[in-house]
Structures are given as structure tokens and as C-alpha cells.
Amino acid sequence: MTITQLSYVLAVAENQNFTKAAEKCFVTQPTLSMQIQKLEDQLDILIFDRSKKPIELTDVGRKIVTQARNIVNESYRIQDIVDQQKGFIGGEFKLGIIPTVMPTLLPMFLKNFIKKHPKVKLKIEELTTEEIMARIKDGHLDAAIAATPLEDESIKERVLYFEPFVSYIPKSHRLYKNKTIDVSDLDVDDMLLLEDGHCFRDGVINLCKAFKNQTDETFQLESGSIxxxxxxxxxxxxxTLLPYLHTLEINEKEKENLRYFNEPSPAREVSLIYHKSELKMQIIEALQDVISGVVRGAIAFQNVKIISPLPK
Known part of the structure; x- marks a missing residue:
């Protein structure tokens, strides 16, 4: 049994097709098939049910894939140890970022990070929290930036910053004349929200529910973007409610519609998250260092109350 064979098994399990898996592994399809067949013969079981279209894992195959993923990830740790010993920060790094963080945070740190760590090849995707969690667990993401806490034992979290919620209130609204806003002033009946699937939406719902017995059924107008x-x-x-960093980008006329909350300001916790196996930690630590440095000067709020992003 070899690491290469297990890597081939993972590729077929992911792509459900031997030809596509071979392309991803940069080998010929006969080579990949032969190695998987050798492994199955050695173990005297079938990992894949080849009669199904697309190919499916057998019951024992699913258990083998889970263990194979652990073994392959641990094998990568050897290269990590060598890289850390040499002080090397480089290579491919796949990073996911949630939609309500991507447009504001990425421009703040990306140029600085590339300049400071030119040997790191970042591959960045905008993904929902649900997609991020699945991809980190499957080994398809090295890390992500998301709202936390997520309360998942397989995921580790490093807090980057706390970002307050800010009210955006048009002149026609009943609260426009208020200089500051209290959480108890909120009413979901006249609030615009992001579509389902956004963790910022869940945070707003949790904030409102904390003070009033309201359900999702009252929400009538939703959108896909802030x-x-x-x-x-x-x-x-x-x-509507905006994450604080978004308020820095709006024009001066629209800033007249901003109202801040009385302290402690409701806020979301934004963290760098990664698998508990802690692969590529030197790059994760480099990201944390750069992001924390640029955000520290942008968010000066201290007295905040963290609102959970988890649906309730």
C-alpha cells in the first residue's frame, strides 16, 4: 500500500470517474486504474462499485476513503515540517472567503501579502460558510476566512477581528431621526436581509430574535448582495444592517443614513479557519499576521457583543 495509491483512490472518489481522476493526478487512466486494482487485490475488497454510473464507493470503500484522507494529509505534514525548518513560506494555498467579507477585506490585505510572500501561490474562492466547511473537511481548501464561532470539532479558528453591525436607515424610515440605535429598536418587518445561505443574514436574525419573538416568516424582501x-x-x-467595513466604501451622501448601535455594539467575529490537522501552518500564520496588521488600523471598536452566525 502506497501514498500514491491512496491519492488515486481519493481522486476517483471525488470525481466519480477514472478518466477525470487520472487527469487531476497527471497520470494515464490505465496507470491509475492498475494501481487502484492492485490495492483492492491486496486488501481483497472492492473500494468502488464500477457497475454504477457515475462510479460509487462501496460501504467499505467509504470507510477506506475517510482513513485514506487522514493518511494522505499526514504525509503532507512531512513537507510542512521541512518547510518550517527551512523557514520556507511558499507553494499553492487554497483560501475560501465568505461573500460578505470578500469585497472589503481582500483588497485590504492581498497586495501586502503578495509583496511580503511572493512564493505563495494563492487560489482564492468566494464561498458560503457551508461550502467552506465541506471543502476544508474534504481537503479541497487549506483555510478560509469566515464568521465564527462555528462550533465544529474538526475546524480550528484564529480570530482576526471583530466587525460591528451598522444600521443603514433611509430618511423615510421611523428610526432615521435617532442619533444612535438600540438593538431593541429593530423590527424585522421593515428590515431588508441577504438571501438564505449567508451567515451574515443568520447573524442579523439571531440579533433580532434575542429581543423579540420573531420568525423567518416575517421576512419578505431579500437580496443576494449588500x-x-x-x-x-x-x-x-x-x-438594513451592514458589516462595518462595507460602510467605509459607500459615498458621502449615503453615509448620512448610517446609525451606530449603543455600546456594546453587536458585532460578528471574523476568523481564519482551517482543519484540525494543521497543515501549511506557516502560510496560515503569515496570513493572520498580514490581515491582523491591516485591519487593526481600520476597526477601532472595543466594546462589542459577538452575535453567532449559526442558524437558530
């Missing part, structure tokens, strides 16, 4: 929420609010269709 920019659209701002435009809808400008049309007098309701107020």
Missing part, C-alpha cells in the same frame, strides 16, 4: 440592499433601502423599502 450593495443591492443599500439600493433597495435608498428606495424607501426598509432599513
Amino acid at each position: 450593495e443591492t440592499l443599500i439600493r433597495l433601502s435608498n428606495e424607501g423599502l426598509g432599513m
